[in-house]
Amino acid sequence: MMQTFFxxxxxxxxxxxxxxxxxxxxxxxxxxxxxxxxxxxxxKKFQEDLQKGDKVVTIAGIHGIVNKVxxxxxxxxxxSPGSFIKIEKSAISLEWSEQLNKSATK
Numbered sequence: 001m002m003q004t005f006f007x008x009x010x011x012x013x014x015x016x017x018x019x020x021x022x023x024x025x026x027x028x029x030x031x032x033x034x035x036x037x038x039x040x041x042x043x044k045k046f047q048e049d050l051q052k053g054d055k056v057v058t059i060a061g062i063h064g065i066v067n068k069v070x071x072x073x074x075x076x077x078x079x080s081p082g083s084f085i086k087i088e089k090s091a092i093s094l095e096w097s098e099q100l101n102k103s104a105t106k
Contacts, residue, residue: 037038047089055096057066058087 050056054066056077064077073089
């Protein structure tokens with residue numbers, strides 16, 4: 001008698017599992033994937049729009065001012081007066097003023 005009770009499934013259990021699985025996928029998309037892709041698009045646009053005089057921070061944490069933007073996806077930044085380094089555009093993390101704003105809000 002007990003065995004037959006445990007073997008019986010509710011008729012809508014499969015549909016409810018699919019609805020819950022679909023809900024989890026949507027939550028995962030809206031809280032993880034979508035914000036990350038928007039952040040990547042914003043960073044790529046910032047890297048493409050770099051101009052001379054922009055204050056930037058590299059992914060290594062080096063602060064500098066863009067001195068020259070080359071055609072071969074490299075830029076030259078001035079890290080101290082008269083001291084320049086050549087780096088890839090993809091090594092730029094964010095704008096210097098954004099870094100200052102983030103540290104000020106903490």
